Amino acid sequence: MLLCLPIINQTNTGTHMKNLILVTGLLLTLSQMASAQRYFTRDARVQFNSDTPVEKIEAINKSGTAVLDTETGRMEWKVLIKNFVFEKALMQEHFNENYMESTTYPNATFKGNIANVSKVNFAKGGSYAVTAKGKMTIHGVTKEIEVPGTIIVGDGTVKVHSDFKVACADYDISIPGVVREKIAQEIAVSVDATLDPMKRK
């Protein structure tokens, strides 16, 4: 659609011009309405817990980005590893340095679909149980995953929530023997986001 504008500018002056702009504008609006509605956020909360009898480790990231296309059910997430905050600064350093190697692998991403998106009526408020399927990339390793979640359609917003587990070994995150009892093999991840409609340019 962006293509139209320079073409219009190249046209000769005249009464045609006005109509042309009007028509283009109308078409643009129509196409906008007809096109898939997208929702997004830049402050998704991603929290994780590693729970062992010896040590409980928690971290939170409040600046995840996510985009959801309600028509196709496509959904993409990106989380900056360095933005995870721990209670203990040293743990945060080790998380970045020794486990996630965040300089080499700065992001964790999810790119996939809400498998049963047709079940969700985005025009009507309510809570819907859904399943997300797609590719999760952590620590440079990509895995096909399928996780359950909830979509809550609110007044102009879409809330997404999901709880799932991530096994460190699946993503080549090695835990050395000395701390094996302190770090869980499976990390519980909790994701919460309130998505707002994306305005198209």
Added chain:
Amino acid sequence: MKKTLLLFLALSVSPLLSGQEEGDLLALLGEEETTDYATASFKTNRVVNGHSIENTAAGVLDFKISHRFSPMRNGLYDMFGLDGATIRFGLDYGITDRLMIGIGRSSKEKIIDGFAKYKILRQSTGKRNMPVSLSYLVDGQIKTVKFPDQERENLFSSRLYYTHQILLARKFSESLTLQLMPTLVHRNLVATKAEKNDVFAVGAAGRVKLSRRVTLNAEYYYVLPDQISPVYTNVLSIGFDIETGGHVFQLHFTNSADMTYKGFITETTEEWFFKGANGNAKSGIRFGFNISRVFTIVKPKGLY
């Protein structure tokens, strides 16, 4: 007519374009430029004897136990120097992520030291680009050992030493960090007129990461000529940082028995290798360690 045609063409192309966008939804948000600060340039806030560019994180207390042993040259007789030790206990605390303070007490000359370190520049890339990190350190030392001559008039001020230091560091890669430390040590009392009260030295340090948890560190302080008595020499230290969860073990070889600035910069007595009084080859290498254990006192705000 031509215009309408073009317009039609453009409109019919546009769904194709937006169709391409489907492949990468996140790209629709555009790349938000952030600043990426260099972290973990060193495993802890000391290289060996002197400071590194690292600060203790805000709200974190770092308890340090450090030992320097006798020279190793006597072998098994004194267990490679382990029979004799100078000790320093220290507490460092991060007030903010940029400002830290600390105190310590050394067995040698019963010195109590206190310091403040402030990180002025932080190495970063992205939105804000800064090639180096820069810190300023001010350190005061009080020698509390009894004056050798009790008869003469001894002033309290004679016990005081001050150090000002600039730390300039760059983390070149994940594995390499280099640091320069222009340093001024002020001594209120010196032994002879020939010795200077203000001593200028330049330190250089570096670390190489050997594995995720082990680094090799080196630190050297060069004292500019004609400032201190010729019986003193420059301090060179080489060591390993081994990090194990909550602790950092720094094991090193150095030619200084001191862990205070005035001590290791202006009063190091033996070189790594030197000729003894009778012309024999001797070595002043000592084994030493710093153990750092951190405790989170104040948890970061707004965590949950």
